[in-house]
Ligand SMILES: Nc1ncnc2c1ncn2[C@@H]1O[C@H](COP(=O)(O)OP(=O)(O)OP(=O)(O)O)[C@@H](O)[C@H]1O
């Protein structure tokens with residue numbers, strides 16, 4: 001009964017595809033999920049990733065002498081300032097979690113207290129303090145501050161580090177009393193410098209100042225299609241098995257590859273619909289550039305979706321109920337979300353985990369989609385390794401899924 | 411290949427299914443143990459047996475869905491390892507309903523028709539014919555999931571018959587079907603068998619078993635008894651019982667026993683086993699009944715008796 005080598009009967013494949021489309025078409029909820037959920041998700045991601053922060057609670061203990069700085073901090077919209085009388089008050093409020101940080105301003109010194117639990121907030125406070133300390137005609141924001149000048153007030157940073165023992169014993173809070181509050185060397189010392197340092201010029205090779213969304217958008221496009229195709233396919237195949245139809249058409253001329261191929265054909269229609277809506281949001285709402293051929297991008301997405309479908313078919317064999325299918329999300333989807341360079345570059349993933357990244361299809365689709373959309377790459381540019389990997393992944397999992405379907409019945 | 415009209419009855423083998431010493435265990439549980447069955451072509455063969463006796467397992471083995479631990483099995487002349495070659499000629503109705511609840515009845519039928527390469531006018535014709543047969547023609551555009559249990563079962567049968575199979579494997583096809591339609595189904599099955607189809611059917615209903623040519627009674631994966639319903643009753647040693655109301659049952663019973671009859675008193679009624687019908691007169695000569703009736707044994711009685719014997 002080894003029929004993997006059989007030629008596919010295209011009529012039967014079409015019969016299955018038509019049935020799949022009819023089923024999905026009738027399932028309004030799923031259609032809605034397929035088309036609108038990505039839009040909703042993209043909009044959420046888009047705003048969450050726009051990089052703007054607000055509502056940072058910053059304490060100020062002002063002993064005078066740095067008017068430029070105080071004025072500047074007051075002018076930053078992101079900061080909600082709270083004026084305090086002493087450094088120990090500020091410390092107390094930080095420990096209580098009511099402030100993200102505090103700036104103690106003296107004539108000859110600026111001390112920054114941070115709760116240190118969010119690198120983004122830390123860097124936002126640091127940037128603004130540095131900006132506020134610069135002479136008015138100084139460096140523009142975004143350029144580097146370098147050198148080890150002696151002049152200006154010393155900026156001392158104290159991090160109320162979060163290594164202070166979450167779960168620390170003995171009744172003291174998250175920040176133990178022995179944590180280096182006020183340890184001036186916690187993050188090293190920053191010194192503001194005068195404007196004589198060499199000017200630094202940045203030039204973007206693709207002539208475009210990428211925002212976070214521009215880099216994430218193309219990759220998320222793949223993620224959305226992968227996620228929904230995987231889940232829908234896994235549940236569909238599970239139903240075939242539990243409702244007995246799989247067993248019934250095992251005893252028919254339909255071969256397993258034909259069945260999977262029929263699903264592929266039927267689902268590809270919806271994957272296209274889905275990627276089209278997501279794509280439109282990414283490009284027209286968030287202004288992510290589309291420098292390459294959209295057809296190339298769709299080809300990548302379809303190839304990825306095909307991989308997700310057969311992976312769903314494969315995993316459906318390990319689930320007995322739809323509830324168990326949902327349990328695959330943390331096992332199959334989450335690692336890809338974290339490890340495949342959708343949100344941050346692969347280079348920032350520790351080297352010993354990176355081999356895993358290299359076997360995840362999303363790694364390659366993200367790379368390919370970025371290349372096509374941002375750099376205008378063509379098929380030949382992304383053939384190796386991206387398309388090759390995605391195709392190989394599909395073929396191998398297709399084979400495995402087909403074999404598993406059989407095993408399950410026996 | 412499976413055009414009913416030009417299938418030549420002589421060219422088929424004599425037996426549609428030949429099973430010899432089948433063995434199958436699920437883990438430690440022995441589900442088929444040394445099961446041998448031969449099912450002649452054009453027969454309605456009924457598998458009876460308590461829940462879990464292995465009926466479904468045997469049908470799945472015939473369908474090539476099981477890896478057997480031992481034994482020989484051939485289906486429509488093919489060894490079971492090659493059974494996929496005869497799949498176009500098999501109709502398999504599982505104990506599950508195997509329909510897509512989100513499709514209409516028509517769409518479900520079209521799907522199964524398509525799998526067997528039935529299309530166009532032939533398909534429409536076949537579908538309306540079968541929907542008529544299972545009395546669902548008026549519902550063809552309804553969503554399958556909204557059907558009643560019996561309707562579901564009827565649609566499932568219609569889907570199984572779409573390609574006019576030579577061998578029908580029907581696992582409890584009439585569960586939940588009302589008596590009138592059940593009667594119609596059975597007439598249809600008889601019809602198919604007459605035309606040369608082989609029907610292997612499981613049921614828990616004795617009146618259905620009684621309609622089959624051969625009945626096999628399974629228990630714990632073995633074939634306990636096999637034969638026509640009449641043969642089985644004889645095998646179980648069952649005889650018609652003459653039930654009589656008499657004035658003095660005890661005295662009559664003694665008199666009959668003396669005359670060599672198997673007589674007993676049950677709840678004030680005199681019961682006499684009748685080996686042969688001509689013995690009836692002898693009994694009536696010995697007693698003076700106020701009222702009487704002759705009760706023929708049922709297949710159910712036969713199986714109860716057989717089961718008791720096995721227990722001992
Ligand atoms: N895939 C399986 N895995 C484990 N055990 C199984 C499997 N299939 C069947 N069994 C067991 O084999 C035994 C026979 O099951 P089977 O379905 O053949 O019974 P059946 O005669 O059809 O019963 P019913 O009248 O209830 O339909 C049962 O004990 C069942 O639990």
Ligand SMILES: [Mg+2]
Nearest residue numbers: 465466505581
């Ligand atoms: Mg059963």
